[in-house]
Amino acid sequence: MTKYLLFLFLSITFVFSKGFGAPNTVVLTADQVYGANDIExxxxxxxxxxxxxxxxxxxxxxxxxxxSGEDRSIxxxxxxxxxxxxxxxxxxxxxxxxxxxxxxxxxxxxxxxSFNCSGVGILVPWGEHEQVTLRDNTISSPTIGIILTQIQGxxxxxxxxxxxxxxxxxxxxxxxxxxxxxxxxxxxxSGISLEGDNFNNKIHGNKVFCAPDFDCLTVSASLEVLANNxxxxxxP
Numbered sequence: 001m002t003k004y005l006l007f008l009f010l011s012i013t014f015v016f017s018k019g020f021g022a023p024n025t026v027v028l029t030a031d032q033v034y035g036a037n038d039i040e041x042x043x044x045x046x047x048x049x050x051x052x053x054x055x056x057x058x059x060x061x062x063x064x065x066x067x068s069g070e071d072r073s074i075x076x077x078x079x080x081x082x083x084x085x086x087x088x089x090x091x092x093x094x095x096x097x098x099x100x101x102x103x104x105x106x107x108x109x110x111x112x113x114s115f116n117c118s119g120v121g122i123l124v125p126w127g128e129h130e131q132v133t134l135r136d137n138t139i140s141s142p143t144i145g146i147i148l149t150q151i152q153g154x155x156x157x158x159x160x161x162x163x164x165x166x167x168x169x170x171x172x173x174x175x176x177x178x179x180x181x182x183x184x185x186x187x188x189x190s191g192i193s194l195e196g197d198n199f200n201n202k203i204h205g206n207k208v209f210c211a212p213d214f215d216c217l218t219v220s221a222s223l224e225v226l227a228n229n230x231x232x233x234x235x236p
Contacts, residue, residue, distance in 0.1 A: 024054045027086070029062045035069025036094070043081055053080035058089035058113060065091045073119070076108055077101040085112035092116045096123050097139065104128035114138040121161065126150040134159060144169050145184070152176045162186050166220075167208065172196020181205040190220035192234070199228040206234045 026042040033039060039056065046054025058065060072095040074083070083098075089112070091097060097115035100108075104127065114137070115121045121139030124132055124147065132154040138161075139145045145161035148154065150173035157180045161167045167184030168191070170177070175198060184191040184206065191208030194201065203219055210216035218236045221229070 024048075024052055025057065026054070027057045027059050028065075029059050030065045031062055033065050033067075035067050035071040036074045037069065037071040039074050039083075043076075043078065043083070047078050047081060050078035053082075053107070054078075055082040055084065057084055057086045058091075060085065060087040060089040065089060067091075067093045073097070073099045075099050075101050076105060077103050079105045080107045081105075082109045082111070083113070084109070085114070088112075088114070090114040090116065093118075095119045096121075098122040100124045100127065100129055100132070102127045105132070106130045109133040109135065110137060111135045112137065114140075116140045118142065120147055121145045121163075123147045124149065124151055124154070130154065133157070139163070147171070148174045148177060150174055154178070155180070157181055159183075160185075164211075165189050166193045167191045168193070170194045170198055170201060172198065174198055174201070176200045178202045179204075179206065183207045183209075185209045186211045187216045188214045190217040192219045193217075194219070194221040194225050194229065196225075198225050201229045203229060203231040204233050208234070208236055210236075 024046050026046040028042050042056045046056050094115055094117040096119040097117045121141045122134055126149050129151045130153040134156045136158045140162045142164040144166045145163040146168045149171045152175050155178045159182045162185045166189050167187050188211050208218045218234050219231055
């Protein structure tokens, strides 16, 4: 099913069902999703193409979401979006699970979803992305679970991350974010890494378990960066 056909199907479903639920909420099941573009079509519908807040629920009652199309990364390009699991949603065969486009966005929540990806789990790159909340997700990546790049004022909390190299990476210029109570497994380098000039990030209460036969770091940063951030209560 193409993105256009799914959008038309969801629009018709939305018209007949809007009296029974929130008009800005779209529910997807696995049989409606062939690629990440189908989830993007649901975001377009729920938000009326970015003109209002919207919620997309991934309902796992019919099983996991397995991509068979070419588009295997969900792009976020609107503000005021909630993408949430219902009944334990799993996305398998993703490339990057979530990728924030180079547009200014705020008030975006990704919650409770399991991502089993060949690339990065969630990538929030350079740009004006604020009030992004990544909460209670489960991420499996052969490289890095979550990357935050040159952004401020966001929260990463309560996620379970299995990653090959680093669990959470904050690149230079990533300031005043909260990285709280995440559990990170299987890393070879570090659970949380602050690379470059970072300040006023709160890194608290995270648990890190190294890959077998590797001595990883719980938090990796230069002495100057360690002094310029609020780092406490993290456990190897």
